[in-house]
Amino acid sequence: MNTSDLYLFIRIVETGSITEAANQLSLTPAAVSTALKRLEKQLEVQLLIRTTRQLRITPQGEQFLFHCRQALASLEQGRIAAHQTQGKVSGNLRLSVSSDLEAAIHFCCG
Structure with a gap:
C-alpha cells in the first residue's frame, strides 16, 4: 500500500472534494x-x-481513515526518531596507549 495514496485519501476526506484535494x-x-x-x-x-x-465517506472509509491517521503518525514519529539518532555515537570506547600517556591521563582526569 502506497503511503502517498493514504495521504491523498485523508486530504480528500478533509477537503470533502477530490478536486480541492488535487x-x-x-x-x-x-x-x-x-x-x-x-x-x-x-x-x-x-x-x-x-x-x-x-462526496460521502462510507462506514468502512471512516474505520480506514482512523487507522490511516494512526499509521501515518506512527511513521512520522519513526522518521523523527531515526533522524534524531543520526550522527550520534554511543557505546564504549577502548584505547590502547603508552604507559606514560596512561599515567598522565590518570593523574589529570582521575
Missing part, C-alpha cells in the same frame, strides 16, 4: 481519483461514495 497538492483531479480507486481496489471496499454533487 488543487491543494498540485495534482490533477484524475490523478487523485485514480489513486483513490487504486486504494479501494487494494482494500476491496468502497471508501467514499461519489456522485456528481456529493
